[in-house]
Amino acid sequence: MEEKTKYSHIPVMLEEVSDLLITDKSGIYVDATVGMGGHSLNMIKRLNKDARLVGIDWDPEMLDIAKNNLSDYLEQVKLISGNFADIDGILKKEGITLISGLLLDLGISSLHFDKASRGFSFNKEGPLDMRINPQNPITAYNIINSWPYEQIEHLIRICGEKFSRRITSAILDSRKRADIKTTTQLSKIIEDVIPFSERKRRASHPATKTFLALRVAVNYEFDNLTKVLQRSSQLLSAGGRIAVITFHSLEDRIVKETFKSMAVVGGWKIITKKPLIPSQSEVDSNPRARSAKLRVIEKLKEGL
Ligand SMILES: C[S@@+](CC[C@H](N)C(=O)[O-])C[C@H]1O[C@@H](n2cnc3c(N)ncnc32)[C@H](O)[C@@H]1O
Known part of the structure; x- marks a missing residue:
């Protein structure tokens, strides 16, 4: 039997994400790809005690690991199993109508690549599965x-x-x-x-x-990404930000074009004129970070 504990995931651009996403230390933040909770942990450590963080993941296996890794903060953290494309419905159920920040660290976790039985890796013998949520x-x-x-x-x-x-x-x-x-x-x-x-x-x-x-x-990944960007824009409070980490050019293009049109329509300001990329030392210590790009946008006024 494979053990959950033998898998680890190194969060990409960890400090940069918290630096750019946190604008209100007492706000409500959503990590819509909570994974093993690396980014969430860094964020919650920087937030005030009255701040809240909602962590969403489509894969229930990841939520179990996140719960363990965030165990010191469970009074402030709510972990929810779901597809981030349904972000509006998920937050509505929690009674949340406005948030200060949303993080999307797209794709899959190292666990998905490393665990042969999930079928994501071409060099590990496994079934041709590749479902992020095994119920799909x-x-x-x-x-x-x-x-x-x-x-x-x-x-x-x-x-x-x-x-x-x-x-x-x-x-x-x-x-x-x-x-x-x-x-x-x-x-x-x-x-x-x-x-x-x-x-x-x-x-x-x-x-x-x-x-x-x-x-x-x-996993209809492009559809999910398009939906979460559309639906979350109404959930951000003025001054709130959306941060997205992508790992390949097709999803980066969706984020880039969506942010551009939000800024053109008005009420949004692109914070990262050029996407941030990991430093060479980060790539050296975590080669999976090599293709990452971080883009951030800020909402200027509510009611958009
Ligand atoms: C790159 S990992 C995130 C790692 C995380 N930031 C950390 O520090 O551990 C991406 C995560 O997003 C989840 N995911 C992918 N598509 C999703 C979706 N449509 N809705 C919710 N979670 C999703 C995956 O299961 C995976 O755990």
Whole structure:
């Protein structure tokens, strides 16, 4: 049996997030991707005793770990299982109508990558699962073994894989013989069709983009991100901020464009003209931080 305690997650740009997000030390903050609670812990330590923090995660396993890591602050912290796309409904149930800050540290936790049985990693043998919330109906297995060529090819292509046609043809060939069941099986199919010169040229594993595309589709990540940005904008009080950490260019583009249009419509000010990125020393000690970008926006007046 795998033990929860053997997994850890190093929070990215930890101090920068708290520095930029906290504008009212007695406010209500929402960490909508609480994960193991690293960012939440740093924030709650800096806040006054009358401040509150709501931590949301879609994966109940993460909430158990967060509860443990935030155990000294449970009087101020409320942990809730849910999809951040439903942020307005979740907060309404808690009687919260205005917040001082929202953090979205997107994607998945190190636990998800490291725990083979969750099926997120191409170099760890596991089932083709990739669901952040194990109750969700679709798995990567369903996509790989039943979606038509056009849909798989399109999905992989929009996530930046230029060999999408070769990869999809190989997947369809293979599944004709027998279902593709495991992460390493899929990874091998992909590796075999990426030309050697390209494999040598790429900084990342040949299966990286395909696995990212599957994860995004299984968890409808772009849809969730668009919804949370739309719905949370009404929840911020004047002077309140939204901070978003992204890990790939597609989600960063959604955040960048949404923030830009909020600022153009009026009532919002972009705090990070250019996104903040981790320092070299942070990347050296936590290579998973290397693609992170932090963007922050501030609400100037209420009622928008
Ligand atoms: C990068 S981790 C956050 C790590 C966290 N900041 C920490 O310090 O431990 C992202 C977390 O967001 C959660 N998550 C992803 N999509 C979500 C969604 N739509 N709603 C709520 N949580 C989500 C994942 O389960 C994961 O725990």
